[in-house]
Amino acid sequence: MWAAEFLRRQRHDFLNDLQVIRGYIQLGRPERALAHIDETLEDLAPQHEISRIADGTLQALILCWYLDLRARGLTVAVQVAEEFCRPAPVLGDAEQAAAFYAFICDCGAAEGFGAAAAEKNAGAVALELLPQRQGLAGSCTFRREGEPQREFFFSP
Numbered sequence: 353m354w355a356a357e358f359l360r361r362q363r364h365d366f367l368n369d370l371q372v373i374r375g376y377i378q379l380g381r382p383e384r385a386l387a388h389i390d391e392t393l394e395d396l397a398p399q400h401e402i403s404r405i406a407d408g409t410l411q412a413l414i415l416c417w418y419l420d421l422r423a424r425g426l427t428v429a430v431q432v433a434e435e436f437c438r439p440a441p442v443l444g445d446a447e448q449a450a451a452f453y454a455f456i457c458d459c460g461a462a463e464g465f466g467a468a469a470a471e472k473n474a475g476a477v478a479l480e481l482l483p484q485r486q487g488l489a490g491s492c493t494f495r496r497e498g499e500p501q502r503e504f505f506f507s508p
Contacts, residue, residue: 435483
């Protein structure tokens with residue numbers, strides 16, 4: 353299952369970060385331990401931004417998408433408009449959730465998966481959730497250098 357794999361990865365990364373910090377402290381390098389903590393907090397900022405999304409289904413799908421892109425070595429910038437942080441459903445039904453899932457799979461699969469694709473996957477992407485465009489509830493925009501911009505529009 354997709355979500356279970358990412359939870360396992362997060363747990364692994366968290367335990368690894370704790371071991372690194374502990375090692376620096378044991379070596380008498382508290383400045384490196386603090387620097388690692390700062391780097392870890394910076395890496396968690398996009399996840400915090402995603403956690404602000406009020407629609408649980410949308411939040412879970414975007415978090416899994418984000419974690420997949422990060423696992424493939426991409427730097428991911430996330431911007432969530434305040435409108436998505438208010439308790440109102442964005443993905444109103446299973447059909448729209450399935451369509452959004454297909455969208456993120458299409459964006460994520462653009463460069464392929466696995467070790468053979470690792471070199472192609474280097475770089476950065478931007479993910480934005482924007483409110484009220486053209487009478488819609490909002491949109492999700494996926495941008496990556498050298499690729500066409502992709503958008504998904506949410507129905508009200």
